[in-house]
Amino acid sequence: MIKFIDLLVQHKQIEYELNTVIQQVIEDSAFVYGKYLTDFENNFAEKIWAKNCIGVANGTDALIIVLKCLGIKQGDEVITAANSFIASAEAISNIGAKPVFVDHDKYYGINVDLIEKKINKNTKAIIPVHLYGQSCDIEKVQEICKKYGLYMIEDTAQSHFAKYKNKYTGTYGNAGCFSFYPSKNLGAMGDGGAIVTNDDKLAEKIRIYANHGSVSKYQHITEGINSRLDGMQAAILNVKLKYVDKWNRQRNLAGLFYNSLLSDCEFVESPDIRKYSEHFFHIYAIKCKKRDELQMFLKSNGIQTGIHYPIALPYLQCYDYLQHKSEDFSQSFKNQSKLLSLPMYPDITQEQILHIVKLIKEFYAKY
Ligand SMILES: Cc1ncc(COP(=O)(O)O)c(C=O)c1O
Structure with missing residues (x-):
């Protein structure tokens, strides 16, 4: 797991x-x-x-x-x-x-x-x-x-x-x-x-x-x-x-490793890093096709994932009174059903990342 x-x-x-x-x-x-x-x-x-x-x-x-x-x-x-x-x-x-x-x-x-x-x-x-x-x-x-x-x-x-x-x-x-x-x-x-x-x-x-x-x-x-x-x-x-810089560096390396392994997977868009910015991957979120099926597949293979966020803020029930439509925030609306957060923490190992990516590629091989 x-x-x-x-x-x-x-x-x-x-x-x-x-x-x-x-x-x-x-x-x-x-x-x-x-x-x-x-x-x-x-x-x-x-x-x-x-x-x-x-x-x-x-x-x-x-x-x-x-x-x-x-x-x-x-x-x-x-x-x-x-x-x-x-x-x-x-x-x-x-x-x-x-x-x-x-x-x-x-x-x-x-x-x-x-x-x-x-x-x-x-x-x-x-x-x-x-x-x-x-x-x-x-x-x-x-x-x-x-x-x-x-x-x-x-x-x-x-x-x-x-x-x-x-x-x-x-x-x-x-x-x-x-x-x-x-x-x-x-x-x-x-x-x-x-x-x-x-x-x-x-x-x-x-x-x-x-x-x-x-x-x-x-x-x-x-x-x-x-x-x-x-x-x-x-x-x-x-x-x-005292340790946060080391942990952030480890997160950064883990994120870049995911990115390199996923770069040839046409079904997945891995996160881009903004110019002049350091990315410390609090969340490693990919944009992917058939998100829910992939999440289920990973779960059945012992991989926990998350979704950040399944409903973008304007579409939460508590903001119904603002009467926002899907086209008002088209990117957020579209991506709420595409984003999937993969396991990420400073001590995640290269072997674990390799295993997760292998499973992702196995899932898409049938499409
Ligand atoms: C973007 C963002 N803002 C604010 C908060 C609120 O922080 P807290 O849970 O400590 O109240 C969080 C916590 O998850 C967050 O992710």
Whole structure:
């Protein structure tokens, strides 16, 4: 059996280090705030070349908090990607604003040529998503934001430490919003998230808002929420932070190996890598013919796969009220029945990839 993602194999390699810090957090009772969180925030900010990092409870909260602290409110519109996880859009609705979707380009990032048509007087921000582990066309999104005076909030839940040109995704906009969901390229042992920003004032606002609007204990200058990265997760992430570059390199090599093996398979389109971009394959998604049959065939041969995403955001039931038609986001609509995510994690072996590709070719041999 080849798992879609194997977290245990990675855990085993650093088990001793993790057990040690977990024990330390318990002995220090540093469960909420404290030095483990501060250390992680400082290390993460330094590593990503950002002035501030604020740990929060999860990646969805990170987006909601930034939108809220930038003053986005009911009646405003925020543009985001049509093919993403629901959090990218849900965060917008959660603060009372309207999500406005844009279709994807050939790299599955937001199609920058389609953004300007969606801008009107209510538009306040763009949330570009760096989907699958590589940057979207972020400089172009930045240009558009500048031209129209919009905020840019990067959804970096899938692109930890992936650079565009010589700059990390998450540091192009007003803020970058990370998720540390366990399967992410940098994953916690539970939920976790962080916001990075070079804007000191915004960082301060975020810290206050995410901690019940308080500047110090019981001094609440505003109402906020409780959204914190706990000490245990921060300590675990701090250990993993030392290894994330190595893991990203392994993902990159695994993705390129898949690409080379699949290049002669006419039924499969393997993922392209954007110029100036590093691809760290959070997800290795192929576009393929007879997707559902292939998925069943792989399953019957012990290969787990995933679909990212089976229903593009505009077509989810919760957005029925927006009354989108299939032609509004033709790429996302078409590809929701063609994309298949193959097993991908840092320790996947060449033999495993060879075996998966052999099965894929065997499946298509009858057509
Ligand atoms: C693109 C994207 N944005 C946001 C999120 C939300 O992160 P979390 O699950 O930590 O709330 C995810 C998580 O899967 C994601 O993939």
